[in-house]
Amino acid sequence: MRIAVFGATGMAGAAIVSEAIARGHQVIAASRQPSATASDDGRLKARAVDVADPDAVGPVLAEVDVAVLSIRPAPGEEHRLAALTRGVLDVAARHRTRTLIVGGSAPLRSPSCPDRLLIDDPEHVPEAWKTIAQASLDQYDACQEHPCTGWVYLSPPAVFEPGERRGSYLRGTTTLVTDANGVSRITAPDLAIAVLDELEDPGAERHFTVAQRPAS
Secondary structure (H helix, E strand, C coil), X not given: XXXXXXXXCCHHHHHHHXXXXXXXCEEEEEECCCCCXXXXXXXXXXXXXXXXXXXXXXXXXXXXXXXXXXXXCCCCCHHHHHHHHHXXXXXXXXXXXXXEEECCCCCCEXXXXXXCEHHHCCCCCCHHHHHHHHHHHHHHHHHHHCCCCCEEEEECCCEEECCCCCCCEEEECXXXXXXXXXXXXXXXXXXXXXXXXXXXXXXCCCEEEEEECCCC
């Protein structure tokens, strides 16, 4: 499969690129300042791409079967996330490129109160996280309102962090997945497994979430 990863130098994007290459896919690692270099076997290509520029996004999408959008604006620029996502979906719709968006947890339902969005649950989204949480909620709304039908939105758990690849995860739908202690977290390499699993074998949901599988 030919896969484009936008935001390839971020924590999620870099892990997704590594997982895709390990599974034998061809990858275009796209970011404003690429750090990857082309692989000797041609399966990895690095591209300098600003997702705010449709003329730069289009040629990349024309070369691939699927795309992953995993971007995080700089602090103070969070409000741009929805518009940037909308712009990528505009181009994806023209090229009919299936797109997976690695978003945020804010659009999920609270596990303790199903009528409440996670952004309104201070147990999981403290005040200090509200700005980026609102940006991810706006991003999800932008996806829902977009006429493009080829997108799927992945909400990470409450805590998304670097760490080891354990090789498994739990999958949920629109409610935050927690363990027996109410903890919701996953490492970047294990989230990358979930991303590649979805790309290779798409599920029925347009919105899903994942979390670390507790150690047995």
